[in-house]
Amino acid sequence: MTRADGARGTLLIVDDERETLKALRRELRRDYEVLVAESAEEGYAVLRERPVDVVLSDQRMPGMTGTEFYARVKAEFPETVRLLMTAYADTNAAIQAINEGGVHRFIPKPWDPQGLAGILKDAFSQRERLGERKRLLSRLEAQVEALDQANRELAEQSQRSHELVGIAAHDLRNPIAAIQWFSTMLLAGAGAGSEDIRRHLAKIQSNAEFTLQLLEDLLDITTLEHGSVALRMQDADLRGLIAAAVALNEHSARRKGIAVAVDVPDDIPRVRCDVERIEQVLSNLLSNAFKFSHPGTTVTVSARRLGAAVEVTVEDQGLGIRPEEISGLFSKFRRTSTRSTGGEKSTGLGLSICKNLVERHGGAIGVESALGRGTRVSFTLPLPGGDAGPRGG
Numbered sequence: 001m002t003r004a005d006g007a008r009g010t011l012l013i014v015d016d017e018r019e020t021l022k023a024l025r026r027e028l029r030r031d032y033e034v035l036v037a038e039s040a041e042e043g044y045a046v047l048r049e050r051p052v053d054v055v056l057s058d059q060r061m062p063g064m065t066g067t068e069f070y071a072r073v074k075a076e077f078p079e080t081v082r083l084l085m086t087a088y089a090d091t092n093a094a095i096q097a098i099n100e101g102g103v104h105r106f107i108p109k110p111w112d113p114q115g116l117a118g119i120l121k122d123a124f125s126q127r128e129r130l131g132e133r134k135r136l137l138s139r140l141e142a143q144v145e146a147l148d149q150a151n152r153e154l155a156e157q158s159q160r161s162h163e164l165v166g167i168a169a170h171d172l173r174n175p176i177a178a179i180q181w182f183s184t185m186l187l188a189g190a191g192a193g194s195e196d197i198r199r200h201l202a203k204i205q206s207n208a209e210f211t212l213q214l215l216e217d218l219l220d221i222t223t224l225e226h227g228s229v230a231l232r233m234q235d236a237d238l239r240g241l242i243a244a245a246v247a248l249n250e251h252s253a254r255r256k257g258i259a260v261a262v263d264v265p266d267d268i269p270r271v272r273c274d275v276e277r278i279e280q281v282l283s284n285l286l287s288n289a290f291k292f293s294h295p296g297t298t299v300t301v302s303a304r305r306l307g308a309a310v311e312v313t314v315e316d317q318g319l320g321i322r323p324e325e326i327s328g329l330f331s332k333f334r335r336t337s338t339r340s341t342g343g344e345k346s347t348g349l350g351l352s353i354c355k356n357l358v359e360r361h362g363g364a365i366g367v368e369s370a371l372g373r374g375t376r377v378s379f380t381l382p383l384p385g386g387d388a389g390p391r392g393g
Helices: 018-028 040-049 066-076 091-101 113-189 195-226 238-256 275-291 350-360
Strands: 010-014 033-037 054-058 081-086 105-108 234-236 259-263 271-273 298-306 309-315 365-370 374-382
Touching: 010 018, 010 040, 018 033, 018 113, 033 040, 040 054, 040 066, 054 066, 054 113, 066 081, 081 113, 105 113, 113 195, 234 238, 234 275, 238 259, 238 271, 238 275, 238 298, 238 309, 271 275, 271 374, 275 298, 275 309, 275 350, 275 374, 350 365, 350 374
Parallel strands: 010 033, 010 054, 054 081, 081 105, 259 298
Antiparallel strands: 234 271, 298 309, 309 374, 365 374
């Protein structure tokens, strides 16, 4: 019988009776490469010297029985298929050989040539299956190792990329802030000067403001995803926190003629959070709501107790979002097909930063939206002493 690689299968016969060895060798050498050994020790030596596909061993041999021999073979040559032959109707020995030595089949003496041929064919097929499984596992292990190596290299490249982004954003922030400040001063002092100059200064101011916000967001997302962010957790007054965030963003609402309503019960419990980071979340959500709302509409900030947490919601009456775009809303640099009502630009990082910060607090954030009717973004914060806790970076 030939193997998958085209070579003839190798059969080792172990028996202390020379006549048996001769008879089996004559009978089987046309189909297999037959090796013989007159003792278990001699058979073990053959196995140590060269690969063998199938071993056919007698049970009753001086020095070491077939059962003892196979227990040793199983430990050191697990892929070699083992067959046991005996002239004794010894059920216990057969069971022991099967259990301890992993014997594939049991063959009585004297053997039936046709029956033996069928058993050997099955044994070599079993050996081929074991070999194929080993080859598949080997290829799989190599592929897993290659994938692990690729992932490690990708992680290293990602880390280096984020470090470079962080360095670039940090270095650019000050000059961009200076451009934004000078353009604002020049615009304020332009008075009744040239309309073209005022228009160009306004464009410089707007672009500098957007670029500065982009750099701030890049620094934030880089620090959150690849840096060590320590949240300064404290018990906070949620009503005051929301009021501060609304006051900070009122100028944007007034500029577009949008009303801001606050609906927070007097008895709303205190929350456990990093006040500065949650103000950042609220500011991002309010800024988004203003961008996609028309003048004359209202943005509402509300809060309610929700089990061991408090849910905070920012809801607008704006343009809304297409249903198929909601699932990717919190991904980095993800923008929807909805366009801002006043031409405001978006960095595509604000909601990703919100999600990261909320989840670090042990909370969750989600979106409900109806196209043409508005968007509702809600997030939860744990109550002091609750099961949820901050997650480090």
